[in-house]
Amino acid sequence: MKITVIGSGYVGLVTGTCLAEVGNEVCCLDVDPAKIELLQAGGIPIYEPGLDDMVRRNVAAGRLHFTTDVAESVAFGDIQFIAVGTPPDEDGSADLQYVLAAARNIGRYMDGYKVVVDKSTVPVGTADKVRAALAEVLAERDAQLDYSVVSNPEFLKEGAAIEDFMKPDRIVVGAEDERAVEMMRRLYAPFQRNHERILFMDVRSAELTKYAANAMLATRISFMNELANLAETLGADIELVRRGIGSDPRIGYHFLYPGAGYGGSCFPKDVKALISSGKAHGHTLRVLDAVEAANDAQKLRLVDKAVARFGEDLSGRRFALWGLAFKPNTDDMREAPSRVIVAELTRRGAEVVAYDPVAAEEARRVMGDNPRLRFAEDMMSPLDGADALLIVTEWKMFRAPDFEAIRAALKAPVIIDGRNMYDPAWLREQGFDYLAIGR
Numbered sequence: 001m002k003i004t005v006i007g008s009g010y011v012g013l014v015t016g017t018c019l020a021e022v023g024n025e026v027c028c029l030d031v032d033p034a035k036i037e038l039l040q041a042g043g044i045p046i047y048e049p050g051l052d053d054m055v056r057r058n059v060a061a062g063r064l065h066f067t068t069d070v071a072e073s074v075a076f077g078d079i080q081f082i083a084v085g086t087p088p089d090e091d092g093s094a095d096l097q098y099v100l101a102a103a104r105n106i107g108r109y110m111d112g113y114k115v116v117v118d119k120s121t122v123p124v125g126t127a128d129k130v131r132a133a134l135a136e137v138l139a140e141r142d143a144q145l146d147y148s149v150v151s152n153p154e155f156l157k158e159g160a161a162i163e164d165f166m167k168p169d170r171i172v173v174g175a176e177d178e179r180a181v182e183m184m185r186r187l188y189a190p191f192q193r194n195h196e197r198i199l200f201m202d203v204r205s206a207e208l209t210k211y212a213a214n215a216m217l218a219t220r221i222s223f224m225n226e227l228a229n230l231a232e233t234l235g236a237d238i239e240l241v242r243r244g245i246g247s248d249p250r251i252g253y254h255f256l257y258p259g260a261g262y263g264g265s266c267f268p269k270d271v272k273a274l275i276s277s278g279k280a281h282g283h284t285l286r287v288l289d290a291v292e293a294a295n296d297a298q299k300l301r302l303v304d305k306a307v308a309r310f311g312e313d314l315s316g317r318r319f320a321l322w323g324l325a326f327k328p329n330t331d332d333m334r335e336a337p338s339r340v341i342v343a344e345l346t347r348r349g350a351e352v353v354a355y356d357p358v359a360a361e362e363a364r365r366v367m368g369d370n371p372r373l374r375f376a377e378d379m380m381s382p383l384d385g386a387d388a389l390l391i392v393t394e395w396k397m398f399r400a401p402d403f404e405a406i407r408a409a410l411k412a413p414v415i416i417d418g419r420n421m422y423d424p425a426w427l428r429e430q431g432f433d434y435l436a437i438g439r
């Protein structure tokens, strides 16, 4: 099939590449000329395991190409995926300007039937707005052309995006006409050879499903974070509690990890957008208000621990910080807890020397103007003479470090661990002051 993907970011690039991988011809469009130039030159603008090889393979096979030319991209695909950003507006609602601009571009240049697929995470009712935008532009052109608008939210996880796209748990498709349903069925047939994973539903339910999924996951995290903070006060160990409840199949083990708060490009904005959708329709989503407030507080939890240990005024203190990305295996710094932690530590006068195996460049871009923040090239050098080690992202390489070397390097052996990486009893036996979450 011939497919156009509008927006070549985390979702668009993965979607386009994976669709090419199974034999389709794919054109990826972006408005960012630097991104497209890099892709055309064989580079990859994001860090995503396995993506570079797959892109190269499909470009070499002639199935995948990149462009900034809107007319060319619209002419190319029978299916037009919209995979542009939907950042929060000032009131928390999803800003649809990029989605609607993409829709208008399709309307401007299409010359035959198109299936327009909303893959971006968009609030309920967006498909209607996309349909209206197309209709308006086509009317201006006096063109009578058929099109279908489909909702196909994306559930991939950064860091495992290829695996998630190639072997999805489910493919949600909101489509209301047979022609579009048939094309979507054909498009996704290669991804469900083992068993049927596609769930067809009405468009509004598909749009809401994406927000419901992210809101549920964010709720589990905030719930565990609040219980972890309580466990600390009560003298219980949240890790044991986690295992104790996770063993119940109604609860399950996934997504019950307390930590430094959720971040990334999705949970914070999607929770906000769902709250805002609720408000706009007269519903206060009280659970989600609390999820968000708990998360805001949790992002400062490591700083609270540093303050409890070193005092309110942190001037003259220097902290080593491991992990900047909002989670491992990505360079995504959007809403990363590290940003809040670094800002607050340095506001209190401290210096921070940070190490991240992948996200340092992106971190430099978003917080490189902070004069009290420095970036290290390796994980051990920030420790030299530092007052404490703070762990913010659970990269695998931090799982079994050389604790002897850590103790020798730090001014005093203090580890403030936002990801519960280590055994507290053992570390305390080794003489560390080990401050974890909920333990």
Ligand SMILES: NC(=O)c1ccc[n+]([C@@H]2O[C@H](COP(=O)([O-])OP(=O)(O)OC[C@H]3O[C@@H](n4cnc5c(N)ncnc54)[C@H](O)[C@@H]3O)[C@@H](O)[C@H]2O)c1
Residues within 6 Å of the ligand: 006, 007, 008, 009, 010, 011, 012, 029, 030, 031, 032, 035, 083, 084, 085, 086, 098, 101, 102, 119, 120, 121, 122, 154, 155, 156, 157, 158, 265, 266
């Ligand atoms: N990142 C994730 O893990 C993830 C997972 C599931 C869903 N989503 C959703 O997918 C959407 C995209 O997210 P992302 O992380 O890929 O964003 P991104 O910012 O990485 O990529 C968006 C891209 O769209 C481009 N763009 C904007 N307007 C355009 C236009 N009119 N024409 C062509 N290109 C345009 C931008 O230049 C950018 O490269 C969002 O709605 C997000 O919520 C993201």
